[in-house]
Ligand SMILES: O=P(O)(O)OC[C@H]1O[C@H](OP(=O)(O)OP(=O)(O)O)[C@H](O)[C@@H]1O
């Protein structure tokens with residue numbers, strides 16, 4: 001997605017520890033025209049697989065996921081990081097590590113909204129190590145739903161998440177790919193794959 005690549009070049013900031021700050025377009029402020037185009041691009045890619053549901057994880061996955069779900073015309077469910085008292089049991093749960101806040105978090109999705117009849121596309125903001133997508137894939141498997149694909153807004157190729165998830169045999173589509181980044185070279189970013 002060329003417009004996203006341009007926005008990352010303009011606004012992206014390299015932080016210590018291999019983190020990319022894109023708070024002005026993905027993680028704090030959202031730009032409606034970019035978020036809408038993300039949804040269009042994901043929908044173009046995944047519509048032929050006939051998904052019945054989009055699944056994501058709070059908090060930064062929600063915007064691109066609802067944009068994709070609107071284009072696909074299907075519901076969107078987001079995994080919660082704390083189980084609310086309204087959530088109906090049984091729930092599917094898995095542990096993941098919050099990359100930007102640190103520490104392990106438990107994820108919860110209610111069986112009320114995910115089950116054996118579902119055909120799921122997972123959308124998230126970042127693909128880094130792949131740990132979060134792995135945790136979501138476990139919950140989806142437990143629910144009996146079919147996992148059709150992963151879509152992420154930004155891939156950090158140098159963290160090799162795509163390789164770590166290869167055993168799942170699930171197609172991965174990303175909109176922008178950070179090939180590498182350093183103070184010397186800046187952010188080397190290309191259209192996703
Ligand atoms: O591929 P991984 O190594 O798992 O990294 C990607 C995950 O890290 C971030 O989650 P985080 O909880 O840090 O942020 P958020 O609350 O903004 O969604 C991001 O939103 C992805 O879900």
Ligand SMILES: O=c1[nH]c(=O)c2nc[nH]c2[nH]1
Nearest residue numbers: 018019020027099126128
């Ligand atoms: O804002 C973010 N920047 C990153 O580099 C990153 N990696 C995983 N999750 C992330 N979130």
